[in-house]
Amino acid sequence: xxxxxESGGGLVQPGGSLRLSCVGSGDSLGYYAVGWxxxxxxxxxEGVSCISNSDGLTYxxxxxxxxxxxxxxxxxxxxxxQMNSLKPEDTAVYYCATDLWWATLRRRCAxxxxxxxxxxxxxxxxxVSS
Numbered sequence: 001x002x003x004x005x006e007s008g009g010g011l012v013q014p015g016g017s018l019r020l021s022c023v024g025s026g027d028s029l030g031y032y033a034v035g036w037x038x039x040x041x042x043x044x045x046e047g048v049s050c051i052s053n054s055d056g057l058t059y060x061x062x063x064x065x066x067x068x069x070x071x072x073x074x075x076x077x078x079x080x081x082q083m084n085s086l087k088p089e090d091t092a093v094y095y096c097a098t099d100l101w102w103a104t105l106r107r108r109c110a111x112x113x114x115x116x117x118x119x120x121x122x123x124x125x126x127x128v129s130s
Contacts, residue, residue: 002027002119004096009124012086016128020081022096022121029072029098032118033105034079035059036070038092038126047109048094049081052102059109063089086128093123 008020022034035050049070050059058070069082079096097117099105107113 002029002032002098004098004119004121006094006096006121006124009094009126011127011129013130014087014128016086017082017084018086018126020083020094020096020124020126022079022081024077024079024098028074029077029079030074032098032100033102034070034072035097035099035105035109035117036079036081036094037097037109038090038094039123040089040092043092045095047111050105050109051079052106053100057102057106059106061110083126086126088128091126091128093125095123096121 002024003026005023012018033053036048037045038048039045048061048064049068051070067085071080097120099117
């Protein structure tokens with residue numbers, strides 16, 4: 001089973017950018033659909049963006065469309081989340097997660113269910129504040 005480690009979080013001013021990385025070990029991330037989720041203090045975890053295994057299909061929650069971009073680097077076994085034009089409401093712990101089935105991950109990413117996923121990372125904190 002793949003293990004996931006996130007990095008790239010930090011403190012950034014409103015309007016700034018960060019790039020989060022989700023590095024896989026123990027297996028190729030290419031076999032998995034990969035998603036980014038976030039959890040703000042006092043709120044439930046929510047899907048942010050997800051990418052499919054094989055054909056590059058993507059999903060973005062409405063509030064991040066046009067600002068965030070998810071991508072893969074197969075050579076580095078890494079999935080990125082480029083976050084631009086950050087807002088204070090983007091402040092949260094960001095987690096990456098995987099599932100072998102795109103349909104399962106996409107539904108979870110879209111908040112349509114709360115089914116378990118194959119693996120989760122430990123999270124990286126993003127704070128957007130002036």
